[in-house]
Amino acid sequence: MFGYVVLNKPEIKFKDFDMYRSFYCGLCRELRERYGISGQITLSYDMTFVILLLSALYEPPTRKGTTRCIVHPVRKQTVRKNAITEYGADMNIFLTYYKCKDDWNDEKKILSLAYGKLLESKEKKSEQQWKKKIDVIISCLNELSEMEQEGETDIDRVSGCFGRIMAEIFAYREDVWEPTLRRMGFYLGKFIYLMDAYDDVEDDVKKGNYNPFAKDYIIKGFDDRIKNMLLLMMAETCREFEKLPIIKYADILRNILYSGVWCRFESISRKRREEREKEDV
Structure with missing residues (x-):
């Protein structure tokens, strides 16, 4: 996914960081076991947040174990997995596949085309398991693609489309908490879309790609x-x-919600401010 929904590591307790990392490693292992190495590469902080949120709300039976990996070949890492980890892995594969398709259609990125081909059969597996949900997401993705191709300038409309995608992912069950989760996912999705557009605007303008902030x-x-x-979305x-x-x-x-999501924004804005100051000298 995008990598904006992250921890503010300096502000978190060691025990909480270890807990977060165990779910992150759990998603990594789940992707590897279900989809192989090509699936494992799709690992994201954003989906780790979704898994942690839904696990905290529904408290499913969670398995704890240890594992070694390429990143940590010597010391075993704690891993936590549950049914929601499986759900997160499926959603992660599906979204990454469609992002690769979008990158190929928009920018003709060969790497995205090749990686998308690798994920194609894996995406079909996740699509079959969550067909109703996936149908809604595909409809939103197609609508979003059309708006971007038409150069839509209504930022609220474009970001809202991605918000509906995240709302669908957050709505893990049809229960009393579904409306709240949908609203939470909707606004966080809008935040992610706006943040991504803000992050990429200079590169998009240089390459001639769509960006809702291109003129601003x-x-x-x-x-x-x-x-x-962004403050309104996170509020x-x-x-x-x-x-x-x-x-x-x-x-x-x-x-994550009150601090971590701002780490990337502060980094980007600081970098651009420093570049402008250099130009003014």
């Missing part, structure tokens, strides 16, 4: 305007999160 990013005050948009996301009866992993989830 050189205007004075652009960074502040985007930050206000709504956090409002919905606080409605959920979550006790387990709550400190980890709050670290």
Whole structure:
């Protein structure tokens, strides 16, 4: 996925970081076991957050173990997995496959085409298991692709389309918590889309690719305007999160929602500010 829904590592307790990493490693192992190495490469922080959130809410039986991997060949790493990990792995494969297709259609990236081909059969497996949900997501992805091809300038409309995709992923069950999870996913999805557009705007303009901020990013005050948009999205996301009866992993989830999601924004805005200052000298 995108990698914006992350921990603020300096601000988290060691025990909480270890817990988070065990779910991250659990997703990594699940992807490897279900989809092989090509599936394992799709590992993302964003889906780790979804797994942690849904695990905290529904508290499914969770298996704890240890494993070694290429990244940690010497010391065994703690791994936690449950039914939601399996769900997250399936969603991760599906979204990565369609992102590869989108990259190929938009930018003709050979690497994306090749990787998409590797994932194609794996994507079919996840699609069969979650057909109703996948149908909704595909419809949203097609709508989003059409808007991007038409050069849609309504930022709320475009980001809302991706928000509906995340809403569908967050809605793990049809139960009393589904509306809250959908709203939370919707606003977090909008945040992710806006953040990705903000991150990529300069490269997209240079390459002639679609970006909803293409005409605005050189205007004075652009960074502040985007930050206000993102603040609104995260305020709504956090409002919905606080409605959920979550006790387990709550400190980890709050670290991500209230702090971690801003790490990338601060990094990008600081870099651009420094570049502008150099140009003014």
